[in-house]
Amino acid sequence: MQQREVMVATDLDRTLIYTRAAFGNANPGKVCVEEYEGQPLSYMTVTAAERLEILAETSAVVPVTTRTIEQFQRIRLPGGPWPYAVTSNGGSILRNGLPDRRWRSALDARVRAECATLVEVRAELRARVDESFALRLREADDLFCYLVVDQDRLPAGFLADWDAWCRPRGWSASQQGRKIYAMPTPVCKSHAVREVRHRMLDSGELRAGSPLLAAGDGSLDAEMLITADAAIRPRHGELEQRNWTHPRVAITAASGIRASEEIVDFFLGAAVPR
Template identity: 65%
Template sequence: MTSPKPVLIATDLDRTMIYSRNAFGTAEPAALCVEHLEGAPLSYMTVAAADAMTALASVAAVLPTTTRTIAQFERIRFPGEPWAYAVTSNGGNILVDGSPDRQWRRTVDAAVRAGGATLAEVGVALRDRIDDSWVLKYREADELFCYLVVDLAATPDDFLAEWDSWCRPRGWSASRQGRKIYTMPMAVCKSQAVAEVRTRLIAAGRLDPVAPTLAAGDGALDAEMLAAADRGIRPRHGELEELGWTHPNLTVTSATGILAGEEIIDWFTAALPGRVADSTV
């Protein structure tokens, strides 16, 4: 039996680890395509980041943790795979060796039902508030939550705040990540799924019981996960940067864009036992 891993790393993917060409920022480093859509390249990491993630996954328990649906996650060839566990659907699904854990999903579904409005009720209320002049797509994800793809310039300034205020008394919340506006049940969150995976890894002897949990993410849907971790890091871009969000255990990268992903992996690596974190990070 292999030795238990000394650290658990829960990391968001889009605009934290992987980047579209439009999200590169001003840098043009050597990059590796890690996702294709309908045969076209879509998401990238720097070559250095991909190499560093492969090395990190060999010595730490790395947990990809994303708001993507299962199908969207499966498009990614994230360095270090195959993954014993992955969290998708913002915590609504846990994948075990690539397959959804049905018991976890039943637990989540029960919590959503107990929390307030149904997805169908929320969807009706949301569609009553939008129109084609600024909404490009309406999507429901894994029968858990819904999101809009919007024209940011045409989106009404007060829409997000007004919609969020409608959602919260009904057990939901709204947030924006790039061109997407997510409407999410409060019962569905990444931090709870990360805690569940941590418990399972410790019970199986695959994670040291005293191992710290480190986390990375850039969006409002990552905030709870970052706050719950022993230490967290976010890039100097994205929704949390726009909100000025901080926390006592939080580090913010120096870099923006795709180079921030490289910096985050270096920060994770520096936190491994026997390594001394770079004080400039």
Template identity: 55%
Template sequence: MTVLIATDLDRTMIYSAGALAEGSSPAGTVCVEHLDGQPLSFMSSRAAELLRALTRTAVVLPTTTRTVEQFRRIDLPGAPWRYAVTSNGGTVLVDGEPDRAWRDGVDRAVRDSAASLADVGSELDRLGEPDWILKRRTADDLFCYLVVDTAAMPSSFVRDWGHWCAERGWNVSQQGRKVYAMPDAVCKSRAVAEVRARLIADGVLPDTAPVLAAGDGALDAEMLRAADAAVRPRHGELEALGWECPGLTVTAAAGATAAEEILRWFANRIPTGVAT
């Protein structure tokens, strides 16, 4: 193996039924996640084939803001995974189990640099229960997010909430109906760098192995910027922001077929190649 590929999942590789309706429609889909027996997330059939093929020639690292429990619901083509990153970098899974030492280090970094989750929760309590907040969730005792009615949410909320959080070592981003509050110390790029170091130490990757990355949201931005080369779909939060960085490619396609384009982009940058 010569390349480490870190890829976001939701709206980069996999798509909800609603997200499937956005952008170009794939020729066929496969369900990759169920919740309470109901289909929840999908990939294009071709993207599933390409991802499975990619794992034969590169180290693919699923890298998601989902919690451990939410990640475990996904039947992602190419599994089983030696490593996966969940909780926005707060958790490194090794053969499906959380690495305790990594999480302890993340917790220390948050304590040393940011307000506590309880403090952030207390500030959210001051909002009361406005109709535009549909749900409020805490994820893996690391960060929190709101599920909102985007049409009813005050236009200044994300900006004002972001200012409050920024002064306390947290950042705020909106991805669709979810508004995240995340400690700055919890980020995907640090976890990706840790996995790369372990793979080099184990002899799986050479010490010259580049990192390629893909993602669509603001929480992916630092991972894309830290990678040797990166790609994002022509949809999502980063597209809405017009976000760019050196070494970034933007797909021509929007919607679920963008995943196929991303996977071909990865394959074309692996020395051994992958059939497309």
């Protein structure tokens, strides 16, 4: 077993992988990393893909996503397969592609004890929307729900009002692109990343004292970025819109798909011996 010197926890959508709509002004050489219903959906630049493979040779790379297990399994990320991955915003930990039942059972128990039910939250959200701006309302992994909206028609103040309702009930609201998420507070990427790190240290897969690096673009990534030893975010996305900064979080110079190259280079700078 090769012991890794660095752990890298990275968000995927609009951090490492991008749909065409999220490319920005760039038109780089690209590789398709996800197909949906037989059609290409998400891409990486050739440069980012090649460098991610190099990173995976030396570091414990852990994909961390708000996608469900099924949605994550559509992705063919260069450098895989991954011994660990985190899906459903921390709701599921995958070990060699299989969900860890003990983690999910403990998380479900905490959500039941501390939060309003998903049924209650979804019913309240449905009562607040109409077809003028709400396109779809979905549940994910029996954990959280999200609303797909027409951003041009979204009423001013909707997100803030919805978040204000959620907070006293143990939930929070955030927006990433066209999706407005309602998430139970215990369902958090950083909690799952911490658990994965403990397991890899205990098993000897990760060297004791090795740094944790992280990357992400949205509010659901913020705690993961703050708790890392060093982190980076792209110059786009929800955190950029909020002008969110932190002393240990770098910001890419580029926005759009080119930002992914800077993110992987940031990881490589700490992971590859010079």
